[in-house]
Amino acid sequence: MKIADMNWFQVETYLKSDDRVILPLGSTEQHAYLSLCTDFILSNKLAEETGEGCGVPVYPGLPYGIAPYFSAYPGTVTIRPETYGDFVTDILASLVKSGFKRVLIINGHGGNCPVEEIIRPWLGKVPECRVLFHNWWSSKAVMEAVHKVSPNASHASWMENFPWTRLAEVPLPPEEKAPCDPDNLKQLPPEKVRSILGDGNYGGAYQAGDDAMLTIWRTAVAETTHLLDTGWTN
Template sequence: MKIADMNWFQVESYLKADDRVVLPLGSTEQHAYLSLCTDFILSNKLAVETGEGCGVPVYPGLPYGIAPYFSAYPGTVTIRPETYGDFVTDILNSLVKSGFRRVLIINGHGGNSPVEEIIRSRMATVPECQILFHNWWSSEDVMGAVHAVSPNASHASWMENFPWTRLERVSLPPREKAPCDPPNLRQLPPTEVRSLLGDGNYGGAYQADDDAMLSIWRTAVAETTKLLDTGWEN
């Protein structure tokens, strides 16, 4: 149920029986050999599949996020946390005004994490609105499925290489890259981050078997569906 396929009459009718809604957040940033829009593609696809399965409207996702540490890689777009927090807060207030009361935010980018604290603080004055902030890629079920394939998995590695995030006519290195994820990475200047990471892969092989990837995806959809159905306080 994409909002793009609904009119306001249909939204008004939906709200008479349900008040749930889904909003995906992503990013446009370097992902080594994968699409710059990987985080957006994945969060948006997961939101659409989950929303359609539950009969819940899904709003267009935000394709940009907070990624200053990747700004030395061409193509990366980064938004200041305070700007991002203002923007998402305005969206949430609009949803509440329309009549939505339970909002599942599916976040596809770790750099967006600061926005959770910002919006929770600001939306605390709207007690009738419940917000679930779901970092889908790092959830318990998904990480369990990922580690069942390989514990060496991180940003821009095989664990983000789905059929819908890879690019045509792009050759991938056959080797497995050693883990490279120092705790202070995001505090380094962008040029040092690029020097440290090289192609952008934090560590791991560049591609895994598609059967394994589709199994991970099914796990993500099942987990997110359960959250959308049962994750609310009442």
């Protein structure tokens, strides 16, 4: 149920019986051998599948995010946190103006997490609005499913290598990469981050079986659907 496939008459009709809406956030940044748009692809697809299953409109995902630590890798785009926070807040204000009161933000990128706190002052001024900020990749159910495959899983590793994020005819290293220390990376400038990470994988094998990945994906859809249906407070 994508907004791109709806007109304003249909939105007005929908709002007579429901006030929920989904907004995915992503990023365009290095993902080793995977698509630069991995975070956007995953959050957007998860939003669309969840929205379709629940009959809830899904707005186009934001393909950019906050990723200054990867700026030494060509292709990465990063937005200043204050700019990104203002942009998301303006979107939320427009959604509320339209009549949406419950917004599920499906976030696909760890660097975007500060947005949850940035929008909080605005939420204090709009008591009728509820926003759920869902970091889908790090949620309880998804991480449990991931760890059943391997505990060594992180950014740009096998856990993000789905059929829809891998690139055709791009060979992957056969070995498993040792995990890095993300907290240590936070202290370093982008060029040093690149020198330590090399290809960009934070740690783990580069690919797992598709059956395992589809199990993880189905877990993510089920968990997000449950959140959309039951996660709201009065």
